[in-house]
Amino acid sequence: MMIPACRLADLPRGEALRLDVDPPVSVFHTDDGEVFAIDDTCTHQDASLADGWLEGCEVECPLHASKFDLRTGAVDSPPAKLPVRTHEVVVDNDMIYVRLSTEAPNLPPCISARLAGGPA
Numbered sequence: 001m002m003i004p005a006c007r008l009a010d011l012p013r014g015e016a017l018r019l020d021v022d023p024p025v026s027v028f029h030t031d032d033g034e035v036f037a038i039d040d041t042c043t044h045q046d047a048s049l050a051d052g053w054l055e056g057c058e059v060e061c062p063l064h065a066s067k068f069d070l071r072t073g074a075v076d077s078p079p080a081k082l083p084v085r086t087h088e089v090v091v092d093n094d095m096i097y098v099r100l101s102t103e104a105p106n107l108p109p110c111i112s113a114r115l116a117g118g119p120a
Contacts, residue, residue, distance in 0.1 A: 001099065001100060018050040024039070036082045
């Protein structure tokens with residue numbers, strides 16, 4: 001399923017956009033003009049990666065400075081241990097579309113417990 005995110009012209013280079021899907025997804029437009037989409041929630045703790053710092057093809061979580069590679073979702077810097085899920089991005093006629101991954105997301109323990117009905 002392709003989700004329209006926004007017009008490419010509406011997402012400046014070096015910025016991110018949070019999509020309110022479940023779980024949320026962040027779309028990043030790098031300084032080099034590349035566009036990537038990853039799960040928005042840090043795998044370490046409940047923090048929005050769209051609020052983080054973008055440098056090259058890497059985003060730093062605003063909470064505890066974990067870093068994730070936008071190309072692969074891999075953790076580049078702890079305390080996070082699990083990667084974030086990546087999503088396919090298609091830019092067509094100045095529109096950014098995101099095709100959501102069918103893989104299971106790696107959510108932080110506090111969210112996983114809440115979804116399972118346990119204490120948050």
